[in-house]
Amino acid sequence: MHSSLHDVLITPAEMAAIDLAAAQSGIDSFLLMRRAGLAVAAAVLRLFPQAQRYVVLCGPGNNGGDGYVAASALAECGANVAVFAFGDPAAALSGDADRARQLWDGAIDPLASLVPHLGDVVVDALFGAGLSRDLPEQVVQVIERINAKGVPVIAVDLPSGVDGRTGQIRRAAFAASHTITFMARKPGHLLLPGRSLSGALDVVDIGIPARIVQAQGGGWRLNTPALWSDQASRLDASTHKFRRGHLVVFSGGAQATGAARLSAAAGLAAGAGLVTVASPKSALDINAAQLTAVMLREIDDRQDLEHWLRDTRLGAFVLGPGFGVGDRACDFALQLCDRALVLDADGITSFQERRSELFERLAVAAGRVVMTPHEGEFARLFPEIARDEKLSKIEKAQAAARISHATIVYKGADTVIAGADGKVAVNANAPPSLATAGSGDVLAGIVGAHLAQGMPAFEAAAAGVWRHGAAGARAGPGLTAETLVTSIPPLG
Template identity: 60%
Template sequence: MARVDAAAAATGQDSFGLMLRAGEAVAAAALRLYPQAMRYVVLCGPGNNGGDGYVCAEALARSGTAIAVFHCGDPSRLSGDAAVARAAYSGVSQDIANYLPADGDVVIDALFGAGLARDVPSEVAEVIHRVSSARIAVIAVDLPSGLDGATGQVRGAAFRAARTVTFMARKPGHVLLPGRDLCGEVEVFDIGIPWRQVAAEAGPLCVNGAALWHDRHRALDAADHKYRRGHLTVFSGPDIATGAARLSAMAGLKAGAGLVTMASPAAALAANGVHLTAIMLARLDTADDVEAYLQDPRRQNFVLGPGFGDPERACDFALRLGHAGRCLVLDADGITAFRERRDRLAAAFDGKATRLVVTPHEGEFARLFPEIAKDATAGKPDKALAAASALGGVVVYKGADTVIAAPDGRAAIEEHAPPTLATAGSGDVLAGIIGALMTQGLPAFEAACAGVHLHGQAALRAGRGLTAEDLARAVLPL
């Protein structure tokens, strides 16, 4: 956004005019949302976010409301548009350390915006604590102060806003956790910068949604048959650990695969057979069995890992699938099997088309990408993109703010998955959904994005108290 602002100024737009529109939009939001406020308290920072605050304060003063303004840093050192805004403010301001919350206050937080990249000063942290303890409503300008706009992480301390007013577009910190929870409801206000200038600086990071896969999804056709809809194979674990793979297989069938086969070791055939009806069953014990199974060219898409156990067999099977040109969703034990041998996985699935999707949670991500996981300065999208580049496959970095990243630099953040997904077996269901979408012809990145979306929607349908079995039953196709 700093580059967008600079581009707007370079093309002749009045940068102070943009600040006026931003500050007055915040004032309008405050009057609309909290008309009962006894006093609006505007906290102004040492940069352009503070300039927005001074504009907001002047607009509120003109409306006849009671206001108080507190500054962070020396306001005489302000420069540029922020200094102009400060000079245009007709009232006085006090040092922020003097602010003591009072009943009836509404705080307008214009201290630090999305560009914050350091911990907030101690005096700001103290005010944040006071406001939080007093349960004073906060309206944040751009982003709650203390949040890193690139990562959504807290820099020492951060306000919890009831409403955030940002400009032109949301930032990653509005969507990633814990930022998403601290922003409250986010209102995006167009301050008049031409959208082409915003789009020119926008990276490939976006919010997950149907626009990402809609044009690549093939709708059902009257001439379709089960093989045209795709054949998904899910590898089963041993006889005492078959449930996870069955969850993946059922989810794959519900998500629209034409047929699903459970590839089971001999010892688990009886356990799987007694539970399976629409899902077919095949015996695959050894690498030779896998090679024979791959002689059928219709068997193109696989899920490996849920409940699989045996890391050596998992590694062997996955590499054979890769060298045979097949597509694979690698989850759970399959991911762990490639700890310290990720390069072999990347080499097996190397090629023009992306054929590999891995779906790690936090711990599995650290096992497969230890050098990336330990970078405390990188946000979740940056880590996911680095991992996808290193692997040459799509990475679904799971969590309450799941990030889907492709090796070509595209990334999406899922923001609608409910917390009920934090249950055993949920990830197994997700792997099956993604596998099914790949069988239907969606490319790996689009299949992963759509799969994460369908997974969240199924959880919303299943409601509170869901189990993984409920989740698999609630899956619907695209």
């Protein structure tokens, strides 16, 4: 893969436009197909050199053409190759794919006749990333037969049955051990459940210039430090605690203080110079008994907050973890919309019936606001978007950011970060062990620390999600929210 494309995500529609633009620029399209097929064959031989039979499944489009090239290359190496096609390949194929078929000089059997055996390795070149409809019954049966047998599957572009735009399963899908795709990742490689079905992913450069790929791409990215490293604050000898930012985390009542303290501890560990827990009077003693480096301030009502906000050194705020659902959360949040704010958990749910008020306030406010909903909270705040099954998780996050005028962190194993300006990043470094109590509170604190240090909202959120995932990997299996805090890696 070209280094400049390492973080790029390309939709299937964009990839089709890239292929067309490459051909119009004078690049031989069959040469690109040949390079793709040869890359697949090389990967198959490298990964499974002892296979008794290589079973190549060819579909009715260019993905099938890649399969025919791979089959020819495998046969030329002396391998035992069997080709099975969906439909009538002589009638269904045209252009480069038909040319590739004609260069295959072996038998082509009907897909339905395939009986997988132990010792087989399956090369899935049926549909690839362009699939956007449900699979026909015949293909579903073959996929289920192969998955049940447990033989290795190497997918060409994307496991057949996975929608390349949404990552959703179209009735059935191969569970691939490896996937070979070309030029750049597709959303279906990162969005669940597609990500869990793709296995190990190899992105192969087949010779399309990076400028063509970048010109046709819509700007979606894999979340890596390259997205936000330029915005990360660098400490120098003159740095003091106020320059590193003052983060405020709001605590709930006496029975719900732990979540705020976790966020506060994470904010301090993530780099905020000062962190204060803003606590109602009823919880002051409980919080005071548990805090050391984190400061404490009594904030009971809207008037207390309004008075405190005159202090311009307060850099960012986290509202929601353990705070309680209700009008008090809404009133506090609306006061903070023109500051840097992470609205999380109860803070989000509190606006279920007051969404328009929040969105209208954010539309005119000058703050940097990040909202961090999990799936249930997202459905409560954006019900119409959540119900739209035509949208991918990326597109849902984008739509939510657009109507709310905030940066959205749509949480999950495939967290999507979407900015109000259209920026998108999909995260892929989070281990399953992050699904534990308090993990989201830690994330809110990390993002809050970034905002307190002056990072723009999108970059603060993307960096927070990435560091949260990296902390989970450092903490290892069996992590708790407390060990997660101590495992947060450096920002710079």
